[in-house]
Amino acid sequence: MSEFKNLKYAKTHEWVSKEGDLITVGISDHAQELLGDIVFIELPEIGRVVENNEPMAVIESVKAASDIYAPLSGTIEAVNDALEAEPTIVNSSPYEDGWLFKIRLSADVDDGHLVDYETYQKDYVE
Amino acid sequence: MSLLSPLNDQHNALGATFTDFSGWQMPLHYGSILKEHLHVRESVGIFDISHMGAVFISGRESAVWLDKHLANDLESLAIEQAHYSFLLNDDGGVIDDLIVYRLAEDVFFVVPNASGVDAVTNHLISCIGEADVRLENRSGSVVSIAVQGKLSQTLMQGVFPQIDFSDLKKNDLKLVDGESDSLIIARTGYTGSDGFEIFTDVEEGRALWDRLINNDLGVECHVCGLGSRDTLRIEAGYPLYGNELNTSLTPIQAGLGFFVGAELKQTLKERLPENLPKIVYFKVLEKAPPPRSGYEIFEGESSIGKVTSGCLSPLLGEGIGFALVNRKISLNESEKYAIFIRNRKYSLMFVKRGII
Numbered sequence: 001m002s003e004f005k006n007l008k009y010a011k012t013h014e015w016v017s018k019e020g021d022l023i024t025v026g027i028s029d030h031a032q033e034l035l036g037d038i039v040f041i042e043l044p045e046i047g048r049v050v051e052n053n054e055p056m057a058v059i060e061s062v063k064a065a066s067d068i069y070a071p072l073s074g075t076i077e078a079v080n081d082a083l084e085a086e087p088t089i090v091n092s093s094p095y096e097d098g099w100l101f102k103i104r105l106s107a108d109v110d111d112g113h114l115v116d117y118e119t120y121q122k123d124y125v126e
Numbered sequence: 127m128s129l130l131s132p133l134n135d136q137h138n139a140l141g142a143t144f145t146d147f148s149g150w151q152m153p154l155h156y157g158s159i160l161k162e163h164l165h166v167r168e169s170v171g172i173f174d175i176s177h178m179g180a181v182f183i184s185g186r187e188s189a190v191w192l193d194k195h196l197a198n199d200l201e202s203l204a205i206e207q208a209h210y211s212f213l214l215n216d217d218g219g220v221i222d223d224l225i226v227y228r229l230a231e232d233v234f235f236v237v238p239n240a241s242g243v244d245a246v247t248n249h250l251i252s253c254i255g256e257a258d259v260r261l262e263n264r265s266g267s268v269v270s271i272a273v274q275g276k277l278s279q280t281l282m283q284g285v286f287p288q289i290d291f292s293d294l295k296k297n298d299l300k301l302v303d304g305e306s307d308s309l310i311i312a313r314t315g316y317t318g319s320d321g322f323e324i325f326t327d328v329e330e331g332r333a334l335w336d337r338l339i340n341n342d343l344g345v346e347c348h349v350c351g352l353g354s355r356d357t358l359r360i361e362a363g364y365p366l367y368g369n370e371l372n373t374s375l376t377p378i379q380a381g382l383g384f385f386v387g388a389e390l391k392q393t394l395k396e397r398l399p400e401n402l403p404k405i406v407y408f409k410v411l412e413k414a415p416p417p418r419s420g421y422e423i424f425e426g427e428s429s430i431g432k433v434t435s436g437c438l439s440p441l442l443g444e445g446i447g448f449a450l451v452n453r454k455i456s457l458n459e460s461e462k463y464a465i466f467i468r469n470r471k472y473s474l475m476f477v478k479r480g481i482i
Binding site: 036037039040042058060062063065088 | 143154155158159160161353357415416418437438440468
């Protein structure tokens with residue numbers, strides 16, 4: 001498992017890992033557990049420009065469909081194609097193989113609304 | 127405050143995730159709806175269905191009386207057999223769907239839905255009048271366990287060695303003596319796989335639940351929640367009250383005329399010759415998100431109805447479900463119909479109900 005304790009989190013349960021102006025986004029272990037078995041994932045098109053907090057992907061479990069929000073503004077650079085055939089990867093490996101998409105950030109993006117792991121656990125999980 | 131199953135402590139110990147169902151806190155799953163579903167199809171699973179109603183009806187006139195007030199033909203129900211039936215309102219709409227178990231010539235056990243217990247008992251009590259009929263509502267104090275799946279007979283045979291299950295056919299039942307209460311064991315179920323349903327008192331039921339799980343037969347008995355019960359019944363093509371059945375649809379509209387006595391069926395058919403709107407069963411023909419209740423169904427550019435229940439079949443991975451449509455449809459047409467999900471249409475075919 002990657003260092004999920006070093007990731008940043010949105011209150012809508014996405015995690016963000018940042019390398020320069022490229023971020024990788026997934027959902028937290030807590031979120032995948034709440035959803036249960038994931039049976040379908042709709043990912044955004046590559047090249048799509050997304051705004052912070054815009055719903056741009058959908059994760060469907062047996063019981064419900066849930067929106068996934070862009071944690072920061074930018075352009076979709078990659079999506080995890082493996083999830084189309086095997087969406088349960090998000091259940092089994094939410095921080096590594098189950099990543100959802102990568103966003104090339106717009107210039108001067110403010111990530112002040114993202115929180116660290118401890119704050120996420122304290123404010124949005126427990 | 128939710129009602130709790132007599133098996134609630136056992137569910138907690140098994141790590142259940144709960145859901146509220148018709149006022150009851152019941153297990154949704156014990157870890158994975160998909161795995162529980164597949165265990166039933168491939169081996170055997172047990173479900174606590176103690177939220178279902180439990181109403182005993184007896185008395186010299188009970189058979190004639192029940193025949194008058196329930197939709198299915200009670201004359202054809204032999205002793206130690208069960209059948210599916212309905213309680214209808216004056217318009218032929220379904221107040222509830224239920225299973226009637228005939229325990230003796232004049233003793234019946236009726237199982238309505240949790241949501242229908244009050245409506246069914248109130249309605250039936252108001253119909254007793256001078257008839258020699260006694261109704262006893264024991265809902266909530268009966269433990270009901272469904273043992274379902276390919277290996278259910280093996281499991282049952284091991285747990286009840288004194289009974290020969292090989293001659294217990296579908297819809298047959300047996301009354302069996304237990305430690306503190308007798309048990310009704312019927313070859314009935316709601317999953318489409320082979321299976322049994324057992325009804326008994328709280329003490330007997332708690333012990334039985336543990337015996338099924340901890341059997342020493344080498345049969346892995348999986349505990350299953352209402353999540354998989356729902357996907358299993360959708361695969362089997364069985365309706366759920368509130369989704370495919372309600373007070374404004376007749377059983378004929380729901381596609382369940384088979385379970386209505388001949389005379390009543392004729393009356394209902396004459397009253398609504400077009401039989402619309404009606405419940406139909408579909409299969410999505412492309413890779414698509416799970417079809418869910420409320421999604422619209424199209425024929426060309428016109429919306430012809432809405433999904434009432436649906437899921438991605440855990441067995442096949444295809445979208446399946448029921449829809450309420452307001453015009454005549456044709457079966458097995460692969461290029462005529464579509465389901466609208468979020469922002470696009472996916473092609474769909476109406477088929478005979480059930481995929482297993």
